Amino acid sequence: MGQTISGAEALILSLIAEGVDTTFGYPGGAIIPVFDVLYDYRDKIHNILARHEQGAIHSAQGFARVSGRTGVVIATSGPAATNLITGLGDAKMDSTPLVVISGQVGAAALGSDAFQETDVLGITQPLSKWSYQIRNAEDIPWAVARAFYIANNGRPGPVVLDLAKNAQNQKIEWTGYRQCNYIRSYNPYPDVPKKLLLEAADIINDAKRPFILAGNGVTISGAEKDLAALAEKADIPVATTLLGLSCISSNHRLNKGMIGMHGNVACNIATTNCDVLIAIGMRFSDRVTGDIARFAPQAKVIHIDIDKSEIDKTIPATVGINGDARTTLQQLLPFIRTAHHDDWIRSFDDDWELEREKIINKEINPDDGVITMGQVVNKVTEATGNQAVLVTDVGQNQMQAARYFRYTRPRSIITSGGQGTMGFGLPAAIGAKIAAPDRTVCLFAGDGGLQMTIEELGVILQYNVDVKIILLNNNFLGMVRQWQELFYNERYSETPLVNPNFVMIANAYGIPAENVETPDQLDEAVERMVKHDGAYLLNVNINPSELVYPMVPSGSVLDNILLSKTEKYIKKQKTDYDKL
Amino acid sequence: MTNYNTLYTVTVFSENRVGIIHKLSIIYTRRKINIETISASPSSIKGVSKITVTAYCSKDDIIKIVQQIENIIEVLKAFYYTDDEIVYQEIALYKVPTIKLLEEPNLESIIRKHNARILEITHEYTIVEKTGHYDETEALFYEFNKYGIRQFARSGRVAVTRSPLEYVTMYLDNEEKNRRPTEIWNSRE
Numbered sequence A: 001m002g003q004t005i006s007g008a009e010a011l012i013l014s015l016i017a018e019g020v021d022t023t024f025g026y027p028g029g030a031i032i033p034v035f036d037v038l039y040d041y042r043d044k045i046h047n048i049l050a051r052h053e054q055g056a057i058h059s060a061q062g063f064a065r066v067s068g069r070t071g072v073v074i075a076t077s078g079p080a081a082t083n084l085i086t087g088l089g090d091a092k093m094d095s096t097p098l099v100v101i102s103g104q105v106g107a108a109a110l111g112s113d114a115f116q117e118t119d120v121l122g123i124t125q126p127l128s129k130w131s132y133q134i135r136n137a138e139d140i141p142w143a144v145a146r147a148f149y150i151a152n153n154g155r156p157g158p159v160v161l162d163l164a165k166n167a168q169n170q171k172i173e174w175t176g177y178r179q180c181n182y183i184r185s186y187n188p189y190p191d192v193p194k195k196l197l198l199e200a201a202d203i204i205n206d207a208k209r210p211f212i213l214a215g216n217g218v219t220i221s222g223a224e225k226d227l228a229a230l231a232e233k234a235d236i237p238v239a240t241t242l243l244g245l246s247c248i249s250s251n252h253r254l255n256k257g258m259i260g261m262h263g264n265v266a267c268n269i270a271t272t273n274c275d276v277l278i279a280i281g282m283r284f285s286d287r288v289t290g291d292i293a294r295f296a297p298q299a300k301v302i303h304i305d306i307d308k309s310e311i312d313k314t315i316p317a318t319v320g321i322n323g324d325a326r327t328t329l330q331q332l333l334p335f336i337r338t339a340h341h342d343d344w345i346r347s348f349d350d351d352w353e354l355e356r357e358k359i360i361n362k363e364i365n366p367d368d369g370v371i372t373m374g375q376v377v378n379k380v381t382e383a384t385g386n387q388a389v390l391v392t393d394v395g396q397n398q399m400q401a402a403r404y405f406r407y408t409r410p411r412s413i414i415t416s417g418g419q420g421t422m423g424f425g426l427p428a429a430i431g432a433k434i435a436a437p438d439r440t441v442c443l444f445a446g447d448g449g450l451q452m453t454i455e456e457l458g459v460i461l462q463y464n465v466d467v468k469i470i471l472l473n474n475n476f477l478g479m480v481r482q483w484q485e486l487f488y489n490e491r492y493s494e495t496p497l498v499n500p501n502f503v504m505i506a507n508a509y510g511i512p513a514e515n516v517e518t519p520d521q522l523d524e525a526v527e528r529m530v531k532h533d534g535a536y537l538l539n540v541n542i543n544p545s546e547l548v549y550p551m552v553p554s555g556s557v558l559d560n561i562l563l564s565k566t567e568k569y570i571k572k573q574k575t576d577y578d579k580l
Numbered sequence B: 001m002t003n004y005n006t007l008y009t010v011t012v013f014s015e016n017r018v019g020i021i022h023k024l025s026i027i028y029t030r031r032k033i034n035i036e037t038i039s040a041s042p043s044s045i046k047g048v049s050k051i052t053v054t055a056y057c058s059k060d061d062i063i064k065i066v067q068q069i070e071n072i073i074e075v076l077k078a079f080y081y082t083d084d085e086i087v088y089q090e091i092a093l094y095k096v097p098t099i100k101l102l103e104e105p106n107l108e109s110i111i112r113k114h115n116a117r118i119l120e121i122t123h124e125y126t127i128v129e130k131t132g133h134y135d136e137t138e139a140l141f142y143e144f145n146k147y148g149i150r151q152f153a154r155s156g157r158v159a160v161t162r163s164p165l166e167y168v169t170m171y172l173d174n175e176e177k178n179r180r181p182t183e184i185w186n187s188r189e
């Protein structure tokens, strides 16, 4: 015989049983019973009170992405539930495990346009991996168990539990909690037939110019070591996607950088020239492929992805392997022969040299008295021993931070990739710091994006969250301005911003802050920020005419690369790839 | 390559839960593909629904649609077919004024020719039922239309495959092997 408890308490006990110790929540009428119970369990579950539900869900995303644990969000019905939508879309796109619990009007009132009633299931279905409405208390432990199982197995994603108020108040007999580990209609970890492994191994073993593209799926499955093992054994250079950046150390000799629109020249050129492309846990997003008809034209493609619907979705696979990255790589490795591709790997050097000369050196050491984004990022990554977690907002700040930061530990980049959600950065950084208190968390944001969720500074104030905020302030919606400069005749429609005094704003929230106006102030300011025990904000004055290069124009073939406004990439020396 | 003129029949085996049709239909809607017919009912497996959807689209579309349908957690399995791979039927009901039918000298031969049957006769109206392919139920519609059809209803398509095997049952048997013993919630499936 169990004891009799309320549905709300059953929910909290279920969360505790799932190992939840932190939630990101915001109360309201339709969820008060849950927060009431939480009050009794506040020694076990620590709720972080966001300042906006969008902030709560982005924080939960940051929490999940830095730790691999499922982020939990609790909010009320109606406007609170709709405030969560942006975060749900973002988490769905970037495969982030969340359990989102929203209050709902009582079951009897459903469908009656009751106060703060929203069709949460209806609006969240396209944005969630699973959603379920709980109308009576008995369903609570069952639904929570499924929610956690679904959210963080297979391809992770957000799960929505729409919890009717009557179910929160209803009494049930509590007989304990059982985790879910099986759903007959959902097999999260498909077995990989040996035949496919052998086919893939044959192609890799025969390759002359093999190239690995590693993505977020490597991080998700914890396959960092296995990725390096494959690359090392078969001597294969590796590029990553934006979301895969920290799945192989920046110092690894085979790590050749990032692919895609603002990726490294050498990686985009190599993709065009490789004869075998091994894509691991990445989904060939359009920012990565450019023109798909002319993507990797010479390559046989091996695609390893846990989501079957990603295989052949945009780039047809010669061998499509539907499986977990780590397991598959472990099973594949014994069939891979030791190999050497010295000439092929050396062929990256010219393009790296070119990119350094034309872009990187100028960005890191600008000579005309302005501060560039790359320079700031470079300073910060050095000052943190290349050990920090990078969180970005969206836009130029995001691209430059991703490009110039260096990664030596797994799970070190948290950025809104598929959705590009401005306002993601600040709350995500807060969540990341809460999940990984031992790591330094550096947020780079633009003046536009920071203001989209700037209210979350209140969370830093209330909970003393040590986030280093570097505001790359160009007084413009910089990335849009860049497109306007390059493709819209320099017509800066609605992109200049009149900005507030960010130092005063930070100070108002108890956060020490300083302006960095000139390059000579930068070093010491970064030093002070890193040394300071607690949150800190640097408002760095960035020249608005800084553009992010290299750039492959949207939809263009990957080797059509702009190096500056006037210069396109042309291969210096013709490499005879067939001889490699 | 893209050919939008193929009618694909998709059959979906799913747990019988709230909201599946919504999840399924938004997969078509996202691609601006119009659903021509849809029908849902319990399948031969207890607790599992079978949903049959037809739509015109390209092969490329239908492959991706079916995979995305399979990503719906509650969906056990989904398949797509062209018309030659399945045996399918629709059912149509026609309500016609009895008095008009009685005036028709060839009533018997019409009913015979179309392989239709009469379900109910009152002084007011007669209800005729016909099962067949779309063009067949349509043909009878034109025949009766001259008497003035009072009401007409046609079902979505139902279909079975020509294959000797039932893949869903195989799938379920296979999945059962993966089941680990501690799970108790499945009694609700």
Ligand SMILES: Cc1cc2nc3c(=O)[nH]c(=O)nc-3n(C[C@H](O)[C@H](O)[C@H](O)COP(=O)(O)OP(=O)(O)OC[C@H]3O[C@@H](n4cnc5c(N)ncnc54)[C@H](O)[C@@H]3O)c2cc1C
Pocket (backbone or CB within 6 Å): A093, A094, A095, A154, A155, A156, A214, A215, A216, A217, A218, A220, A221, A240, A241, A242, A243, A244, A258, A259, A260, A261, A262, A263, A280, A281, A282, A283, A284, A285, A287, A288, A304, A305, A306, A307, A310, A323, A324, A325, A326, A394, A395, A398, A399, A416, A417, A418, A419, A420, A421, A479
């Ligand atoms: C302004 C802007 C510019 C951008 N420019 C670039 C750019 O230049 N280059 C770039 O790369 N991106 C860029 N992006 C990001 C881009 O939009 C995509 O978000 C990103 O490329 C996706 O990377 P991904 O495929 O590795 O990750 P995801 O989109 O997260 O996909 C992960 C894949 O891994 C699979 N997976 C998950 N778990 C596992 C597992 N256990 N085992 C195996 N597979 C698994 C998933 O099914 C999925 O297919 C940009 C974004 C913005 C906003």
Ligand SMILES: Cc1ncc(C[n+]2csc(CCOP(=O)(O)OP(=O)(O)O)c2C)c(N)n1
Pocket (backbone or CB within 6 Å): A393, A394, A395, A396, A397, A398, A419, A420, A421, A422, A423, A445, A446, A447, A448, A449, A450, A472, A474, A476, A477, A478, A479, A480
């Ligand atoms: C919510 C949202 N609205 C609009 C956009 C479109 N957008 C992408 S980048 C960008 C400009 C960002 O400006 P800022 O935050 O100042 O950063 P910068 O590019 O200058 O570094 C905009 C408006 C977006 N990605 N997200």
